Amino acid sequence: MKRTAADPVNTRVVLRLLRSKDAEEVAAAALVLARANPKGPAVLRALLAALKNAGAPTRPYLVAAIAALPGPEATAALLQMLSAEGALREQSIALLAQRRGVVAPLLAWCRKQPTDSDLSGPIALLEENGSPAAMRALLALLPTADFVTARRVYGAFARSGEAGTLAQRRVLAAMTLRCWPRVRAHDTGRIAVLKILTVLKPAAARSVLPQALAATSHPAVRRAALALAAVLPLRRTAVEAQFSALLQDELDLALAAVELLPRFSPAAAKRGLLEALAHSDARITAAAGRVLATQPALLQAALEAGLETAQLAMLSSGAAPSAESFDQIAATLVAGEAPAANTVTLLAACQRERANALCCEQACTALRNGAAGLATAWLEPLVRARFASPDARTLLAAAWARLRPETRDNSSPRSLQLLGPLVRLQGYDAAPLLLNEHLLPAADRTHLATLLATRGKPERALAERLRS
Numbered sequence: 001m002k003r004t005a006a007d008p009v010n011t012r013v014v015l016r017l018l019r020s021k022d023a024e025e026v027a028a029a030a031l032v033l034a035r036a037n038p039k040g041p042a043v044l045r046a047l048l049a050a051l052k053n054a055g056a057p058t059r060p061y062l063v064a065a066i067a068a069l070p071g072p073e074a075t076a077a078l079l080q081m082l083s084a085e086g087a088l089r090e091q092s093i094a095l096l097a098q099r100r101g102v103v104a105p106l107l108a109w110c111r112k113q114p115t116d117s118d119l120s121g122p123i124a125l126l127e128e129n130g131s132p133a134a135m136r137a138l139l140a141l142l143p144t145a146d147f148v149t150a151r152r153v154y155g156a157f158a159r160s161g162e163a164g165t166l167a168q169r170r171v172l173a174a175m176t177l178r179c180w181p182r183v184r185a186h187d188t189g190r191i192a193v194l195k196i197l198t199v200l201k202p203a204a205a206r207s208v209l210p211q212a213l214a215a216t217s218h219p220a221v222r223r224a225a226l227a228l229a230a231v232l233p234l235r236r237t238a239v240e241a242q243f244s245a246l247l248q249d250e251l252d253l254a255l256a257a258v259e260l261l262p263r264f265s266p267a268a269a270k271r272g273l274l275e276a277l278a279h280s281d282a283r284i285t286a287a288a289g290r291v292l293a294t295q296p297a298l299l300q301a302a303l304e305a306g307l308e309t310a311q312l313a314m315l316s317s318g319a320a321p322s323a324e325s326f327d328q329i330a331a332t333l334v335a336g337e338a339p340a341a342n343t344v345t346l347l348a349a350c351q352r353e354r355a356n357a358l359c360c361e362q363a364c365t366a367l368r369n370g371a372a373g374l375a376t377a378w379l380e381p382l383v384r385a386r387f388a389s390p391d392a393r394t395l396l397a398a399a400w401a402r403l404r405p406e407t408r409d410n411s412s413p414r415s416l417q418l419l420g421p422l423v424r425l426q427g428y429d430a431a432p433l434l435l436n437e438h439l440l441p442a443a444d445r446t447h448l449a450t451l452l453a454t455r456g457k458p459e460r461a462l463a464e465r466l467r468s
Contacts, residue, residue, distance in 0.1 A: 047065050063078075063091050082109075097125055103131070145188055158195075158196070187218045205232060223252065247276060251283065254279075269298055345381050355382070375396075445467075
């Protein structure tokens with residue numbers, strides 16, 4: 001009868017070859033054992049002994065032979081190789097991923113490692129396995145994980161969530177939420193769980209926010225919770241009730257809380273906005289202004305509380321209002337008695353041409369009604385902020401000429417300071433607006449002409465036009 005490699009006599013011969021000093025004989029013996037798949041602890045001991053003394057070219061054959069052996073002993077031997085580096089670890093990961101029943105012993109092996117051990121190999125193995133049991137094993141590492149391990153677990157879940165289907169994401173989210181109570185006393189694990197939920201975005205994740213945002217939580221945990229809150233629907237949640245406390249927290253947390261206002265319910269958003277606008281820290285007020293600039297609904301709530309406060313917040317933030325917000329502010333200004341200077345400046349800063357057109361229109365109406373003071377209130381902020389068009393500057397000169405008619409016989413520096421640079425603009429003639437009888441009566445035009453006649457050549461030319 002022909003003998004096979006699995007025959008006991010041949011197996012002993014092959015095991016003797018593993019002790020050879022010839023690397024090719026050792027590799028050939030490992031190949032035979034991998035194909036014959038003999039059983040018995042002696043085979044595993046011989047392969048491990050050969051692996052200990054083998055060189056780099058021979059190791060892959062020996063590791064493959066070990067992986068071909070059945071039983072938990074071979075699995076345990078492969079798990080030990082996860083602590084190695086380079087090709088040996090990569091090969092052990094690939095081979096372990098193909099074995100059944102490896103998740104439980106792998107998790108037990110990880111728990112036996114020192115707290116500062118490198119678990120990148122086991123984590124990579126569990127991620128490659130990708131089964132629900134493997135993902136649960138990854139979460140089981142979090143209650144005792146250090147920062148590096150927690151970050152790797154988060155990365156594995158993030159990649160699985162991005163590549164998975166909607167159903168798979170739901171499964172991952174459910175098991176992550178079940179892990180939250182187990183990391184209650186471990187801040188690093190809580191942060192990892194919150195970051196995983198931020199990627200998966202399950203609506204049920206709102207249930208962990210109250211505990212994560214509690215004042216007793218670590219600031220880093222609260223920061224991660226706010227990042228999660230930014231991707232969830234927050235209406236009628238505990239986050240709205242905790243907003244006041246978050247505003248009194250560290251600056252970065254308070255700023256992140258202000259950014260959540262558009263996600264609140266209307267009543268809670270209005271209440272929180274007023275609190276942010278009244279805050280003593282100008283940086284938080286500026287953050288509220290940035291939110292106002294892009295959220296017309298919140299801007300309307302701010303206008304109800306006082307336009308001056310809202311526009312000061314937007315000015316301090318440097319944010320330009322949207323077109324819809326511009327219309328709301330403009331409508332509020334036109335409906336009022338006199339515009340606030342900062343509000344006019346804000347409108348001109350975001351949309352200069354529209355703001356000039358609006359202010360000139362309102363100023364003309366005021367001048368026709370004899371309200372030079374109101375016309376000045378519309379135009380002077382544009383000039384002071386250097387946003388005024390030539391028409392706006394000319395109209396302001398007409399308003400100033402009518403503002404104090406009793407000083408007509410004296411000099412009027414404000415008018416001259418305005419008209420001096422104005423008439424020097426190349427190709428621009430200020431006379432048409434100043435000759436409008438409805439805006440500047442004849443007596444006021446004569447007064448301005450007298451003042452301009454003593455100035456430079458452009459001013460004298462304008463004076464001649466006003467007198468004609």
